[in-house]
Amino acid sequence: MTRSRDDWARILTMCGIKPTQVAMWSGVFAHTPRMDRFSQGDADLAQFLANVLVESQGLQKLKESGNYSAARIRELGNASPPGSRWRSLVPRAEELAFNEQKFFEACYGGRGGNRPEGAGDGARYPGRGLIMLTFADGYRWQGLRSGQDLTVLPELAEQPHFALEFAFDWWEGKVPDAYLADTVKVRRVVNGGTFGLREVEEMLVKARRALQGPA
Known part of the structure; x- marks a missing residue:
């Protein structure tokens, strides 16, 4: 089903998206033809919307923040499993606090195709997009699917049209159709765990209702 800008404005509004974001994004959704080409139709699209809208904080966040206080780094690190990267940041909390470049280097350096901490890849390839691309390997994978060299221009993932195109590509490449009936x-697949599951389940109810038609 092809949906117009007005259709998308209604859908996003029914999903609780703020008016300023609705005005910006309704045209982006309407002019991205792939939004009509999910392999499983609206069953697929509803799950996509629920996860994308939660991940992006209502289409407001297209880049991960690395500006954490020392207290927050300790809190998150101590809540993470022993041996995890987050846990390793706890002794460095003061050093990394409110220093996004250092934080991303410490968090992402030497992983996912990134060179070791200090080489710049951790800061160059943090999470970007609607379903956040992360690490050099993630940007490279997406770039090969979409015909863009995202290892050279990772910032493209912060632009709404590209962010939506990339999110669609990521979804169709990563989320098996057999999973669509199981939000967990x-x-x-999307988050690496179940963080935000309750919010996604609530958004899924709204998305399904919105995709059915006018209230």
């Missing part, structure tokens, strides 16, 4: 499985 979908969430684990």
